[in-house]
Amino acid sequence: MLCNDILSNVYKYLKFDSKLKFRSTNKNWTKKISITSLGDLEYHQYENINDRILLNYPDLTELNILNNKNVTNVNNLTKLIRLDVGGTCGVDDKGIKKCIKLESLRLGCNDKITDINHLTNLTELDLDYCYISSEGMKNCTKIKILYLAGNETISDVNYLTDLTELQYNIDSNISYDGYSQCKKLVKIYK
Numbered sequence: 001m002l003c004n005d006i007l008s009n010v011y012k013y014l015k016f017d018s019k020l021k022f023r024s025t026n027k028n029w030t031k032k033i034s035i036t037s038l039g040d041l042e043y044h045q046y047e048n049i050n051d052r053i054l055l056n057y058p059d060l061t062e063l064n065i066l067n068n069k070n071v072t073n074v075n076n077l078t079k080l081i082r083l084d085v086g087g088t089c090g091v092d093d094k095g096i097k098k099c100i101k102l103e104s105l106r107l108g109c110n111d112k113i114t115d116i117n118h119l120t121n122l123t124e125l126d127l128d129y130c131y132i133s134s135e136g137m138k139n140c141t142k143i144k145i146l147y148l149a150g151n152e153t154i155s156d157v158n159y160l161t162d163l164t165e166l167q168y169n170i171d172s173n174i175s176y177d178g179y180s181q182c183k184k185l186v187k188i189y190k
Contacts, residue, residue, distance in 0.1 A: 015040055034059035039082060065089050066106075074099060086110050086126070107132070108147070116140060123162075127151050129171075134159075144184075148172045158182060165189075 038046065039062035050070035054060075054077065061079050065071045067087035074080065074091060075098040083099065084106040085091040092112035096102075102119050106126040114132055116122070117139040125143050129150035134157070137143075144164045148154055150171040157163060157174065158181035166182070167189040168174050179185060 036060055036079075037062040039064045039084070065091070071095075085113070127154065148174055154178075 035057055036059050038049070038057065038060060046065055046068055048070070049065060049068060051073050054063075054071065054074065058076060059079055060077045062082040063074065063077065063080060064084040065074075066084050067089060069088055069090045071085075072090040072092070073095040074083065074085075075095065078098055078101065080099050080102055082104040083096070083102055085096070086106050086108035087110065089110055090112075091110070093115050096113065096116075097118065100118060101121060103121050104124040105116065105119065105122055107113055107116075107130050108126050108128040109130065111131055113130070115136045116125075116132065117137065120139050121142065122140045123142050124145040125137070125140065126147040127137075128147050131153055132151075133153040134155070137154075138159065141160060142162055143160050144162050146157065146160065146163060146166050148157075148166070148168040150169060152171070152173045155173045155175070156178040157166070158179060160182055162184060163179070163182040164184050165187040166174075166179055166185060169190065179188075
């Protein structure tokens with residue numbers, strides 16, 4: 001039993017390739033140990049992931065599919081906590097409807113997602129160069145960290161009373177009046 005505990009702890013720190021090799025050394029490990037993260041993949045690895053492949057990893061809690069057009073739906077990954085579907089990723093509003101446990105979502109440059117109101121557990125949100133408006137995220141009131149660089153649609157986040165960090169740039173549509181009521185805000189990056 002102690003050996004299993006040690007191996008399980010070692011397994012947590014392995015990169016994806018090593019996890020696959022580790023699991024293949026013993027068929028009992030394949031059943032006992034699940035892969036929970038595809039967040040540390042190299043670009044040449046995650047560009048080949050598609051919807052069908054993701055069906056084999058129902059225990060994922062972290063996934064990075066930035067710029068991956070082959071993935072359009074992650075609804076089977078109901079345990080996801082961290083998700084990056086930025087850039088030219090194929091995931092749209094329908095493709096994340098069941099990911100209600102998400103706490104961190106990176107959408108940078110994804111123009112297919114416009115409504116995330118069902119993601120009420122979000123605490124970190126990247127909307128850099130996105131088209132989500134305040135209306136499309138009004139129910140996400142637990143957000144503590146928000147990135148709005150280049151976001152021209154959001155001008156007011158005063159309803160985010162837990163917001164502690166805000167990052168935006170000259171291309172953003174937000175000004176001091178749009179966050180002046182966020183009393184917990186301690187870090188502002190312009």
